[in-house]
Amino acid sequence: MSEWHVAPNEILDGWTEELFALMFEKRGERYEAMRRAQKGDAVPEPAKRISDLEMFRLPGCSYSVVKVPQAN
16 A cells, blocks of 8 residues: 555445555566566567558558449
8 A cells, every 4th residue: 555655445445346456457567567676677668659551561462443334
């Protein structure tokens, strides 16, 4: 609780089970990242977001434009 800077009664009275579970999940992720950093393991970087135009310009990415005939 001191780790989250929250008083015990605030957790008991104000937190949902989902929030409590999320806090423990994030705590585990943080401890795992700290363990990897101490061992010298590489920490994976988050995926970079790119635009649709950048994606289509990537090597090996091919697409074609098909014109659909319009009904009269």
